[in-house]
Structures are given as C-alpha cells and as structure tokens.
Amino acid sequence: MTVAFYAPLKAPDHPVPSGDRTMARALIAALEHAGYTACIASDLRIYDGVGDRQVQDDLMRRSQAEVDRILARPDSKNWRCWLTYHNYYKGPDLIGPAVCNALGLPYLQVESTRAAKRLTGPWARFAEAAEAASDQAHTILFVTHRDAETLRRDAPDQQVLTHLRPFLQRADLPEQSDHSGAMLSVGMMRPGDKLASYQLIAETLARLDPDIAWHLDIAGDGPAQAGVTRLMAPFGDRVRLLGALTSDALNERYATARLLFWPGVNEAFGYAYLEAQAAGLPVVAQDRPGVRDVVSGIQPAVPDGADAMAARLTAYLQDPALVETAGAEARDMVSAQHLLPTAATVLRQAIEAAT
Template identity: 60%
Template sequence: MHLGFYAPLKAPDHPNPSGDRAMARALIAALEYGGATVTLASTLRSRDGTGDATLQRDLLAQAQAEITRLCGLGRAEGWQAWITYHNYYKAPDLIGPSVARALGIPYLLIEASRARKRLTGPWARFAQAAETASDAADVIFYFTHRDAETLERDRAGTQQLIHLPPFLMRDSVDAAATPDGPMLAVGMLRAGDKLASYQIIADTLAQLPDTGWSLRIAGDGTARAKVEALMAPFGPAVQFLGQLDATALTDVYRTSSLLFWPGVNEAFGLAYLEAQAAGLPVVAQDRPGVRDVLAPGDYPDPDKGAPALAARLQQLLSDPALRHRMGSAAQAHVAAHHLLPAASATLFSGLAKCGVYP
C-alpha cells in the first residue's frame, strides 16, 4: 500500500517541536506499522494566523503549483489514497482534495474542524477551503468526542466518521515507574490557555500545606517570566526544568510522583499519555478532550476550582499505595487503547472502508 500524506499546519519534519508535529510523526509511524509505504507529499505550510488576504492569495498560488507537481508524483509512485492531518480554517488543506480527485483515489482526513462562523470575515476564503476539504473526505478520523459533534452535524453524504483515540508513537510501555518523587507539570510556558493552566496550578499550590511537597515544571516559552512570577511565592519547592528532549522527559516521568496539569482547552494533551505510559497517576480537571485520554478515575469538575484539585493532590501525596494503583491502571489503559497497534488497526479499518487494502 502506497499513501500520500500531508500536514498543512506543521509538517512532520518541521524544525520546531510541538504536539502537532509529534502527532503527524506518530500517524506516519502508525501507517508504516501496518505495512504502508508513506510519502510526505508536501511541506507547504498553509497557516494564516492573522486573517491576511495577501498571504492567503499567495498560499493558494503555491498550492496550485504543488497540485500540478503532486499529481505527477502520485501517478509515478502509485498512491492508493491521500491522507491529510489537521484541516481547519487557519490552515486548510489546499492540495489534497484536488490531487485525490485527479488521481481517482480516496481522500481521508484526520482531525478536521468545522467552523462555519468563519465563512465571513478575514478568514472567509480559507474557511471555505477547509469546509470544501471536509466535504470531500471519504473518511474523517476524529480524536475526541467533542470533535465528533460538529463533524456529525455537518457530515457530507455517505462520509464515514471514525474515532481514532490519540496515541503515542510506540508499540509497548516500559515497566511502571515508582511514583514517589516530586509532582510534575508539563506544558509550554506561553500566553493563553497554557498560562491559564499555570494560574490554576499556582492557585492550587497555595492551598497545600507549606511543606512536604515539591513540583517540577518541564517546558519553556515566551511567558516564562509570568509563570515564574506565579510560582515565586513557593520558593524552592517549585523547580523549572526548561525544555526537555524526549529522553530527558522520559527520565523525569519515571522519577515523579504524579502529573498535575489542569488542561484548560487542551485538544487532548500528549503529556497525559506519556505520563500514564510511564505509570504515573494524573491530577487534571474533567474537561472535554482531556477526558478522552485519561484512564477512568476521579477528575474534579472545573467549576469546583482549586480547592477540589488541592484536595485530590493531598489525597494522592499522602497515600503512596493509591498512587501506585492509579499509576498501574493508567499504564494498562494506555497500553490497551493509545499505542501504535490500536491506532494502526483503526487507520487501516478506515482505509478498508474506502476499498484500500494492504
């Protein structure tokens, strides 16, 4: 099976790390795990973050040139389907539908967002392109049940919707860690939703006893000074580790007691999967997206605020046996639902629905 793959928001070989890049890489790995040959069709980044009509016009012109090139490449390589990861109004797939139509092959989308309210305003042209791509898809895979709501509402014709649980780019988990070190938070230090999560963390820490706990923060970004100011009242109990590579972060997971991340407006959060794969219990709020990747458990409602999170942290910090049980259950959950074998099987089931088989 030979497939064309495209990620218009951020290509898997983009130099800057992000969750989007990590998921693009994981999707290719899952397809290759099932035996497919995957060609990264294009690295054209279609993102327009400001609603710039000139930029949109330039990107549409670049996309037309790519369509011509890729039709020839697809015929030469014998692509049997085209798969695009992440199509939405700020970074629509301007290429895949045309190439798939020209080659007469199925067009599949992974993570497509419907935003018809954007069909007027500065992103109107790109929003229409994103809607056109979503309408053209034979299959749309969605990561979270929240995503499925608008996809179901605006489903086109006989289009198939398939739940693809978020997953890690590995086929097994290691031996469970012993969750007995400091608490851990993992998140970029940037304005917006990430900073909102750090505010909740600071509010929660203020309700813990003055001693007996410590927190490490893995991540960096433009809002570091603001996050450091939030954590300043706790002195050396909070340690900043900076941006860590995958190996270093794995070591940190294995020497932590739990992951603490509220998850404000997280799409789903790969850090939750990574921590659980290492055998860590998670303290998070019960939010859409987040609940799609967490093992079954007790996660406070956001409306209950910092007091509920503090109570949950105190319960876990004072009960090592509970941490161990929760960590083991979390690891088993990830092993069953959120690794390459399960993801590969789901992706190939979608290809089969389009008549594409290994």
C-alpha cells in the same frame, strides 16, 4: 501500498516541536506499522493566524503550484490514497482535494474541525476551503469526541466517521518504576491557554497545607517563561523550573515522578497525559473535553477550581497506595487504547474500506 501524507499546519520534519508535529510523526509510524509506505506529499505550511486576505491569497497560489508539482510526479499515479492530518479554518488542506480529484484517489482526513461560524469574517475563504475539503473526504478519523459533534452534524451523506484515539508512537509500555519523587508539570510556556494552566497550578499550590511535604518540577519553556517564573516565585525551592527537556530526559522524569499535574485549559488532548500515564503516573487535571479523551478516571470539575485540584493533590501526596492504584489503572488504559498497534489497526481498516 503507498499512502500520500500531508500535514498542512506543521510538517513531520518541522524544526519546532509541538503536539501537531508529534501527532504527524505518530501517524506516519502507525501507517508503517500497518504495512503501508508513507510518502510526505508536500511540506508546504498553510497557516493564517490573524485572518489576512493577502496571506490567504499567497498560500492559495503556492498550493496550486504544489498541486501541479505533485501531479507531475511519476510515483503519484501509484498512490493508494491521500491522508491529511489536521484540516481547519486557519490551516485548510488546499492541496489534497485537488490532487485526489485529478488522480481519482480516495481522500481521508485525521482530526478535521468544522467551524461554520468562520464562514463569515476574515477567515471566510480559508474556512470555505476547509469545509469543502472535509465534505470531499470519504472518511474522517476524529481524535476527540468534541470534534466528532460538529463532524456528525455537518457530515455529507455516506461520509464515514471513525474514532482514532490519540496514541503514543510505541508498541508497548515503558518499564514500571517507583513513583516517589516530585510532582511533575509538563507544558509549553506561551500566552493564552498554556499560561492559564500555569495560573491554575499556582492557585492550586497556594491552597496546599504548608505542613505537607511536596515539590513540583516543571518541564517546558517558551515566550511566557518570565510570567511562569513570577507565578512560581512564592513557592521558593519547592518548585523547580527544568526548562525544555529532551524526550529521553522527560521519560526519566515520568519514571520517578509522583504524579502529573496539568489543568489542561482548552487542550485538544495533550501528549503529556498519555506519556505520563504510560509510565504509571496518575493525573490531576480538570474535567475538560480534551482531557476526558485521554485521562483515566474522573477529574475535578472546572467550576470547583483550584480548591478541588488541591484536594486531589493532597490525597495523592498523603497516600502512596492511592498513587499506585491510580497509576496502574492509567497504565492499563493506555495499554488497551492508546498504543501504536491499536492505532495501526484503525488506520488499516479505514484505508481498506475507502479503497
């Protein structure tokens, strides 16, 4: 009942927190909840962020050494299957397919991404490896409907595609509290999509009626912190930057906040959405592909921009009953679809079918 687990992009014990690390840890918890022992087969990080041939060559050599090391392990002969989390063109699984071929193990993936357009260009070799790994998988468990589109398009005959919804690493909901505090935003501060979300937050806050009482707490830090500070400076003490918070401290914020405000520019799905809704917070975001997979209710359309998000915030700020109703609906959704027992059942069924 041992499952070999591998996360090429970021191992579960990686020192830097991220959504990838959180998901890897959650998958291990779900495997254990389902009755399996999860064995981390390798902690080799496979990632090429710029398309560097030399980096790819080096990682391929190191991956082959890992394959040889794993095959020499006496316990590998007793593994039931191999499960890889997050295989894509910048971080392909260069280890699992070879080990599974040598040992005759069923090979499964979670959150694999197809990117045919990367088969030419600086990532071509890695993209080929990612596609070959996906082709070999007996089962791919997709996390978002956006990923499912290309997975279905390029799936080989007989491959099984199964929906594993994003989930929290907990079996039940936290206690409900009074959500009368400040609005809350949670996001890493880095250039690109995250900073674009912060830009949208600033544009939205500028459209709020100045006579409406509001405050916003922001949890997060990172290399773009100075930029976020500049964006929020016009709002004075109405916006408070809390820095990076521990899980316990963040849960305390979820317990008292009025709502979660995060536009979600190109989010894969975003754990903050699930954590906030589990605590009973309504969400104000934008209607984006990743957001739709984890947020209760219909969000403002992207073309409607900051004006639509400001209108949604205003409605929540002026109507506590609406906050309560939307928060209860969000909790019900998380309870039904995004907790550990549900994910464990999906994983168990997928593994049993593959083995």
